[in-house]
Amino acid sequence: MPYHIGLIGGGNITETHARAARAIPGVEISAIHGTNAEKTSRLCREHGGTPYQNFDAFLKHRPMDLVIIGSPSGLHAAQGIAAARHGLHVLAEKPIEISTARADALIDAAKQSRVQLGVIFQDRRKPHIRQLKTWLDQGLLGKLLFVDARVKWYRPPEYYSNSRWRGTLALDGGGALINQGVHTVDLLLWLLGDVVRVQARTATLLHKIEAEDTAAAILEFASGALGVFHATTAAYPGYPRRVEITGTEGTVILEHDRIIAANLRNAPATLDSAALDENQSASTAAVTDFRGHQAVLEDFLQAIQQNRAPACDGLEGRRSLALIEAIYRAAKVPDRVDRSPQ
């Protein structure tokens, strides 16, 4: 069945959305909305569709079946709610929004309008990460004990200074944690289950932004496992995200989207390395390898066709935001040991 897609945002990630959409047979880009007329027109010239600066006019464009939202994070709910009320299915970039209250309003609006709502967490579609999820679901790691997740990324000063929204509380909702760390927070919840208790600190150590560029948290999972998590955009030159998961049956280490070690008592079969991700996420926001986004979009289109929820629907997409809110809250709690005991 042919699908007509509207793209919202018109910046960096909209380019990825356009390329991912065009890679799927039967999918056409019918309109692109952005506040930057020049960028939006260029995208339409390269990928098709009618450019719009006026959001209401964009929403009325037909044919259009769904929108993909790639605007600043703090606009996702307002734009998604408006699209849902126009009968359009909504696929929103991570994070779903910058507050759970707004995420809930979007989830409600999609339900009321009977349209599908999905959230883009492309890591969930990566082959090694799916393999790890299967191992965990099969109990190959045994009882989970400990996880160590580090997002030591780097963004140059211009990443923030050239942007009207990145690193702002109003439109980014925070900094390194909610924008970059959210991918790994989502993975931890998806792979290991809910977190029930959090201790945390955040700081602005390098960049000239109002939000944090560094966050550190101690997590207690509902399973009883403990975790340490940290995310930063201040670690020059930027290192691949690393997640080390230890259970009673051994340890698995994930670097970027690759399983680099699986030291388990019952060794699993060797891994397929054919389709690993080529993005340099540790040092750039550009997503040139769009296969992860394509896989998310393919699932979303099937969800529409089969009238079922997408693999990562609004409620799933909300989980990482709820934990991030808890980390921000915990970072404000002043209980700490100021000096080691003499």
Ligand SMILES: NC(=O)c1ccc[n+]([C@@H]2O[C@H](COP(=O)([O-])OP(=O)(O)OC[C@H]3O[C@@H](n4cnc5c(N)ncnc54)[C@H](O)[C@@H]3O)[C@@H](O)[C@H]2O)c1
């Ligand atoms: N899944 C991923 O790996 C991934 C990667 C990058 C970005 N993202 C997400 O995509 C969204 C956009 O990120 P981006 O890197 O494309 O940003 P960007 O700044 O490159 O693009 C955002 C676009 O939104 C438009 N815009 C509309 N209203 C605006 C406003 N009020 N203020 C500022 N700009 C406005 C701007 O014209 C801009 O071109 C964010 O939610 C981000 O978290 C996801």
